[in-house]
Amino acid sequence: xxxxxxxxxxxxxxxxxxxxxxxxxxxxxxxxxxxxxxxxxxxxxxxxxxxxxxxxxxxxxxxxxxxxxxxxxxxxxxxxxxxxxxxxxxxxxxxxxxxxxxxxxxxxxxxxxxxxxxxxxxxxxxxxxxxxxxxxxxxxxxxxxxxxxxxxxxxxxxxxxxxxxxxxxxxxxxxxxxxxxxxxxxxxxxxxxxxxxxxxxxxxxxxxxxxxxxxxxxxxxxxxxxxxxxxxxxxxxxxxxxxxxxxxxxxxxxxxxxxxxxxxxxxxxxxxxxxxxxxxxxxxxxxxxxxxxxxxxxxxxxxxxxxxxxxxxxxxxxxxxxxxxxxx
Amino acid sequence: xxxxxxxxxxxxxxxxxxxxxxxxxxxxxxxxxxxxxxxxxxxxxxxxxxxxxxxxxxxxxxxxxxxxxxxxxxxxxxxxxxxxxxxxxxxxxxxxxxxxxxxxxxxxxxxxxxxxxxxxxxxxxxxxxxxxxxxxxxxxxxxxxxxxxxxxxxxxxxxxxxxxxxxxxxxxxxxxxxxxxxxxxxxxxxxxxxxxxxxxxxxxxxxxxxxxxxxxxxxxxxxxxxxxxxxxxxxxxxxxxxxxxxxxxxxxxxxxxxxxxxxxxxxxxxxxxxxxxxxxxxxxxxxxxxxxxxxxxxxxxxxxxxxxxxxxxxxxxxxxxxxxxxxxxxxxxxxxxxxxxxxxxxxxxxxxxxxxxxxxxxxxxxxxxxxxxxxxxxxxxxxxxxxxxxxxxxxxxxxxxxxxxxxxxxxxxxxxxxx
Numbered sequence: 186x187x188x189x190x191x192x193x194x195x196x197x198x199x200x201x202x203x204x205x206x207x208x209x210x211x212x213x214x215x216x217x218x219x220x221x222x223x224x225x226x227x228x229x230x231x232x233x234x235x236x237x238x239x240x241x242x243x244x245x246x247x248x249x250x251x252x253x254x255x256x257x258x259x260x261x262x263x264x265x266x267x268x269x270x271x272x273x274x275x276x277x278x279x280x281x282x283x284x285x286x287x288x289x290x291x292x293x294x295x296x297x298x299x300x301x302x303x304x305x306x307x308x309x310x311x312x313x314x315x316x317x318x319x320x321x322x323x324x325x326x327x328x329x330x331x332x333x334x335x336x337x338x339x340x341x342x343x344x345x346x347x348x349x350x351x352x353x354x355x356x357x358x359x360x361x362x363x364x365x366x367x368x369x370x371x372x373x374x375x376x377x378x379x380x381x382x383x384x385x386x387x388x389x390x391x392x393x394x395x396x397x398x399x400x401x402x403x404x405x406x407x408x409x410x411x412x413x414x415x416x417x418x419x420x421x422x423x424x425x426x427x428x429x430x431x432x433x434x435x436x437x438x439x440x441x442x443x444x445x446x447x448x449x450x451x452x453x454x455x456x457x458x459x460x461x462x463x464x465x466x467x468x469x470x471x472x473x474x475x476x477x478x479x480x481x482x483x484x485x486x487x488x489x490x491x492x493x494x495x496x497x498x499x500x501x502x503x504x505x506x507x508x509x510x511x512x513x
Numbered sequence: 514x515x516x517x518x519x520x521x522x523x524x525x526x527x528x529x530x531x532x533x534x535x536x537x538x539x540x541x542x543x544x545x546x547x548x549x550x551x552x553x554x555x556x557x558x559x560x561x562x563x564x565x566x567x568x569x570x571x572x573x574x575x576x577x578x579x580x581x582x583x584x585x586x587x588x589x590x591x592x593x594x595x596x597x598x599x600x601x602x603x604x605x606x607x608x609x610x611x612x613x614x615x616x617x618x619x620x621x622x623x624x625x626x627x628x629x630x631x632x633x634x635x636x637x638x639x640x641x642x643x644x645x646x647x648x649x650x651x652x653x654x655x656x657x658x659x660x661x662x663x664x665x666x667x668x669x670x671x672x673x674x675x676x677x678x679x680x681x682x683x684x685x686x687x688x689x690x691x692x693x694x695x696x697x698x699x700x701x702x703x704x705x706x707x708x709x710x711x712x713x714x715x716x717x718x719x720x721x722x723x724x725x726x727x728x729x730x731x732x733x734x735x736x737x738x739x740x741x742x743x744x745x746x747x748x749x750x751x752x753x754x755x756x757x758x759x760x761x762x763x764x765x766x767x768x769x770x771x772x773x774x775x776x777x778x779x780x781x782x783x784x785x786x787x788x789x790x791x792x793x794x795x796x797x798x799x800x801x802x803x804x805x806x807x808x809x810x811x812x813x814x815x816x817x818x819x820x821x822x823x824x825x826x827x828x829x830x831x832x833x834x835x836x837x838x839x840x841x842x843x844x845x846x847x848x849x850x851x852x853x854x855x856x857x858x859x860x861x862x863x864x865x866x867x868x869x870x871x872x873x874x875x876x877x878x879x880x881x882x883x884x885x886x887x888x889x890x891x892x893x894x895x896x897x898x899x900x901x902x903x904x905x906x907x908x909x910x911x912x913x914x915x916x917x918x919x920x921x922x923x924x925x926x927x928x929x930x931x932x
Contacts, residue, residue, distance in 0.1 A: 403655035411669035
């Protein structure tokens with residue numbers, strides 16, 4: 186920070202000479218006059234800089250740790266989970282058919298069918314993460330490609346893409362998803378596809394709007410003048426300015442997507458039982474929320490932690506991608 | 514100070530002479546348009562840029578057009594600085610952008626060294642872009658805030674494959690040195706620089722491809738007054754050093770006077786007058802130019818007291834619906850009904866090297882508007898000999914008219930800004 190201040194002062198010193206004196210300053214003199222001892226900052230790649238800035242953000246680091254933990258849990262589920270998540274245990278139900286509470290055998294208790302809740306939570310992370318990340322990634326790619334193309338090239342391409350987006354948005358998304366899933370037979374891959382198709386439209390709108398304003402900026406004209414191709418302009422000059430909306434939208438989208446999956450699971454069109462997913466666990470447990478609140482509490486908590494973690498990291502990344510953040 | 518500064522101008526001109534070669538042509542396109550001398554680097558012929566006004570959501574249809582630039586012809590000679598002045602919205606920036614093909618001309622040709630740019634596309638145009646660059650008005654908007662200085666200045670080198678990786682870095686340092694930026698700052702971001710420094714970086718980017726022709730689109734209007742003179746001097750120094758040709762767009766009349774060899778005045782999409790710097794400022798012929806110049810404050814209290822500006826009535830008409838005939842007739846103090854509001858005057862060479870688009874200048878009973886040093890007033894029905902041609906032409910040189918004693922090298926700081 187301090188070297189920045191020094192530069193500013195030096196700049197002001199030059200500027201403060203007054204018009205007549207300043208007019209005498211030739212280009213060469215100005216070079217000597219302005220911050221002659223400005224230190225050379227080593228060249229770093231964008232990702233190095235992003236990491237440097239992200240490292241200072243405690244909340245983002247916590248979020249990142251949580252995500253890494255979740256990923257580890259999901260990947261190593263068979264080794265971590267104490268039981269088979271689909272196995273129904275006789276001792277997992279009381280004599281009257283109620284789920285049992287926490288015990289040595291079932292650390293978080295069991296669900297209504299006598300299955301180990303902890304194991305189901307651990308395996309549920311797989312579905313939720315895969316859906317959250319892949320479906321969002323799919324929506325993101327579609328949204329960015331369509332939004333960039335429509336916003337930059339304008340003309341009939343824009344009309345076509347944006348009107349198609351409007352048509353898509355006019356559909357009731359649940360009805361649309363239900364129709365698609367029921368025709369295509371539910372599976373994880375189909376779910377990712379369907380959720381992606383449903384969620385690309387708002388992303389396209391957001392990106393399109395941003396591109397419309399950025400393409401009119403003078404630095405884009407300057408890039409065109411230096412002989413950049415359209416692809417280079419889009420990639421090097423416009424896309425970096427879209428990082429903030431993309432990250433914010435994606436981190437919010439991951440939450441929405443996980444919940445969307447649970448909704449689909451609830452009506453039986455999501456992940457098919459007995460494969461566990463958090464959303465499905467909530468919908469199965471909600472009938473018992475008074476007598477066995479842990480059935481909804483734990484999966485709900487997991488969704489919340491996941492969503493929060495992605496939001497924290499998203500927030501941190503958005504700031505870290507902005508070079509106008511203080512350099513330390 | 515003024516010595517160094519005006520030396521820069523004449524040095525750059527290299528004796529381009531006072532208007533021997535004609536500007537491109539008159540309004541009608543069928544007239545021979547090639548300039549007489551072989552020294553025109555850029556020839557603009559019948560350039561028009563119309564922005565369509567559209568309506569409808571799915572099926573867009575044109576309901577009108579904003580005639581930002583309307584049939585403009587001129588040329589820019591090798592090594593000169595052609596000033597282009599006019600009010601906001603008169604189309605001067607659009608003209609500059611159309612020359613560089615940032616905005617595609619609706620009609621007309623832009624010849625660079627004899628080759629038409631308006632019909633070049635894709636790769637051919639990208640290759641030509643090495644020859645022409647632009648310095649932008651807003652140094653905050655014209656540099657990509659997410660790129661380092663090295664990336665910004667080095668990008669043209671990469672795009673055109675002018676240097677390899679290590680040569681690129683070396684060249685960037687060299688360019689930064691040239692424009693007066695400490696080369697050690699090359700890995701910094703634009704927001705770490707002041708406005709003047711950013712403008713220098715923009716200039717370095719423009720120089721990277723070693724262009725011959727640079728459009729300076731109001732390069733100093735967004736800068737602090739104290740920085741302006743530095744940038745102007747830098748531009749002049751670079752012109753001398755690299756033999757650059759400038760199209761200098763500005764609304765600040767004193768800056769244009771300082772830097773230009775010839776000056777073109779635009780009004781509502783058309784060029785109304787074009788002449789050598791000294792001639793235009795000394796003996797403006799077009800009523801609009803006269804009014805424009807009379808509005809410049811004189812940095813001398815006594816002269817300023819005597820200055821009587823020609824205050825134009827009304828507003829600039831909308832370029833979407835320009836008035837018929839001469840675009841200026843709605844506000845012209847000397848307009849004649851039946852002539853000016855019907856027929857559009859073409860840019861004609863009134864005197865050698867002095868072009869103006871006004872019916873009344875060539876008419877016998879020209880009601881003169883005298884642009885005197887002391888009394889700049891409209892003499893509505895004055896006798897023909899009231900035209901100060903004889904007396905004025907004697908000292909048509911520098912400092913004769915509006916800027917008063919401080920004339921020659923008035924820095925923009927004290928010259929004031931003309932809206």
